Structure formats: C-alpha cells, structure tokens
Amino acid sequence: MASPKNTDLWNEFKRQGIQQAVIRLMCREGLKSVTMERVAQETGIAKGTVYLHYRDKQELLEAVKDSALAPLTEKLHEILVGAASPERKLRALVLRYLTYFDEKRDLFRILLYEREVTRVMGERYQTDRYRNLIDGTARVIRDGVRKRVFRNVDARHVAAMFIESTVALMNQRLLDDSPRPVEDDAELVADIFLAGLAPVAARRRGAA
Amino acid sequence: MASPKNTDLWNEFKRQGIQQAVIRLMCREGLKSVTMERVAQETGIAKGTVYLHYRDKQELLEAVKDSALAPLTEKLHEILVGAASPERKLRALVLRYLTYFDEKRDLFRILLYEREVTRVMGERYQTDRYRNLIDGTARVIRDGVRKRVFRNVDARHVAAMFIESTVALMNQRLLDDSPRPVEDDAELVADIFLAGLAPVAARRRGAA
DNA sequence: ATAAAAACTGACCGTTCGGTCAGACTTCGC
C-alpha cells in the first residue's frame, strides 16, 4: 500500500477504530459483552493487537468515555462560563444536554450506564466530571442568587437536583422512546426550576 | 442443643444471617467483593450451605434487595395513597425518603448502587419498583393538577424529576457526609417543586 | 444407644476473561 503508515495519525485512526468497536458493542449488547476478545473481533483485529494501543482494559474504557463525553463537556462548559443571565444559562444547559442526547442516542445509552462503567473501571473517575458539572451549575445559581433573580438557596444542592432532573428526563425519553420534541422537555425542567427558584418578590409581582 | 431447629423460623433466621453478611460485605468492600465464597465466609458457613437456602446468586441478591427496600416501599405507598393533599404528599414523600436514608445509611449505600446491582442480576427487575414509585408520584401530581393546585404539566415527567432530585440530595448527603438536618433538605426539594408547580394564578396571588 | 434423616462441608469442576508472548507476516531501507 502507498498510503502512509506508522504515523501518529495512522495510529490515532486505529485507536478510533477500536473505540468505535467498543461503542458499537456496548450499544448492541451491553457492557457485559465488552470483553477484550469481543472488542478485537468487532474491530477486526486480534486481541493482542488491542494491547499494542491500550495498556489494559481500564485504559481503553477510559479513553472511550473521554472521547464520548468530551464534546458535551466542552459545550456545557462554554455555556456555564458564558455571559448570559443565570436563567438563560440554565435553560441553555438543559437544552444542550437533551439535544446532545438526541443527536447521539446510541452514545448516550452508554452515558446512562456511566455510573456502572465507572465502577467497573477505577472508581472515582467519573466523580470529577460529574462534580465539575455540578460545581459549574452551582456557580450559575449562586450568581443568580447574588443578582437577586433567584431566592436564597443552597446552590450545590439545587444544582445537583437540576442536573439529576435533566438526566431523569433524558432517561424518560430513552425508555419511552418518546417522540416529544426536545425543546418541550428542556422547557419543562427549566420552567419548574426557574419558577421554583424565583424570589418571593418576583412571585408577588406575578409571572409573565 | 435444646433449642428448636428445623423450624421455618430457624430457617428464616439463618437466611437473615446470610443476607446480613451480604449487606456487610457490600457496605464494607463493594459489590465486586460479594462472591458466594466471601458471603459464606462472612456468614461463618460453607459455600455449599448458602445454596441450601438460595437457588443461586441472583436469588440471594434479589432477596437482599427486597428485604432492604420493603419497609421503604411500604411507607412510600402509604403516603402516596393516603388522604392528604397533593402538596403534603409530596412533602411527606421526600421527607420519608431522606429520613429512611439517614436511619439506614449503610443500607442505602447499596440502594445507590441499585441500578448496578440490578444490571448484574436479571435486568429489568428494579424497573418495576422504580416505575411504581414514579407512577404513584405521577398520580399525586395529576391529582394536584385536577384540583388546580398545580399547573398543567406532564405528570410522569415531573414525577421522574422529583424522584431523581430527591435521590440527588440523598447522594449529596452521603458524599459530603453532610450534618444538615434531613428536614432542611426535604424542604428544599419540596419548596422548589411546589413553587415550580404552582399555577400562575397562585403565583399572582403571591406566596405566604 | 442407635440408626435414619437432615444439615453441612469444602474440594472440585467448567467456564470466562484479562493479559502474554513466541512466532508469523508486512513494510521499509538499501
């Protein structure tokens, strides 16, 4: 073959192939079917070859999780540190989250099992990513409290509730294979929480 | 020995001993350490004896999960079908949930992994219990909507959000080993959702 | 006391799976 081999690019290409195989396997047959043998088979290479690219199973799974979550994490971070108002940030956050899910339904099936995946490989890994998301959301809420657009609440706790509510809707969408527009679900979460966070003064003034 | 053996009671006692051993193991070393050998060792009997009481590992784990969840499930059901107003039911639900968690912290560590445990044993098992909880909560919300104390929302979706928010706070309590009174956390969830569910009319009238 | 019945034991088996490595195969430089 005349095409270049041996390059970092080519190597990355092969790594991608393996990762895609892992994702396909996970989506099609669940985590239990992701054995190194099956991964190799799905990729179309021998088991030993997988070990030329990843030290062990844990490293492979972490790589898969990282590439799968990277785009979402990045987008969410952009939203959280942006210049919009706290209300708009929360609305944007949940919408992005659910939209990403709809775009990559198969991918997200893995993420729903993330806690399990995480526990299979080296524990507290996911905690960092999750904690960052909670922390970022909490900062937005705290900002809203400071600006008097939210009433005074424990930001971290509400942030956790907000994220988990979003995940809950994502879950519902997946299980029910719901044809509901993403926007509706995103609006539901945002409406509940923004109304729930509205300061008493605003509630007295009345809603739009 | 003069004490009675062979009785159903005595058998139940032995089964309890095995289940307690499973819970101790889970709490102390995580799900991965729950092998039949370790369970037997922890109970103080031989592996084969465990199989005199449970057909296989799956049956044992299901029994453990059932006994652990039964009291909570029962209490929550009482609340959900009771005569109180929808608002009070939701408040009572989240309070019971978090209180039960505080009472049996160790036990609940398992419940947090329930999804994983479930997946390890025969899949959709937990789905039923979870679905019942969601359905019950959704009925309460639907009732509130009918009585015009809640605004018109998708009851099932909000129910899922409500439960997951509760779980989120429970999680926070566990991770942070928070000394916060349970009542405060329960109130937070309830406040957010009740405010979020309040009909526009009520918001115009103003809050207490 | 004794024998039948019941309860218990733990060595053993089969399977699964992560990881290894000696050798086969491919590519590259000359």
Added chain:
DNA sequence: GCGAAGTCTGACCGAACGGTCAGTTTTTAT
C-alpha cells in the same frame, strides 16, 4: 531481492468465580 525492523496474531496461561456433590457431622426419633 533481501534482511532488518516493525506489526500483528491467536494459542496459551493463570486467576476468579458460580455451582455441585460425595462424604462427614449433627440432629431427631425411637
């Protein structure tokens, strides 16, 4: 064309685990 360097292979290994059962111990009935 040829040998060296790099790449790939899959048979193999050891550990872990769920489950079994022939044999041992304990309990019960007489």
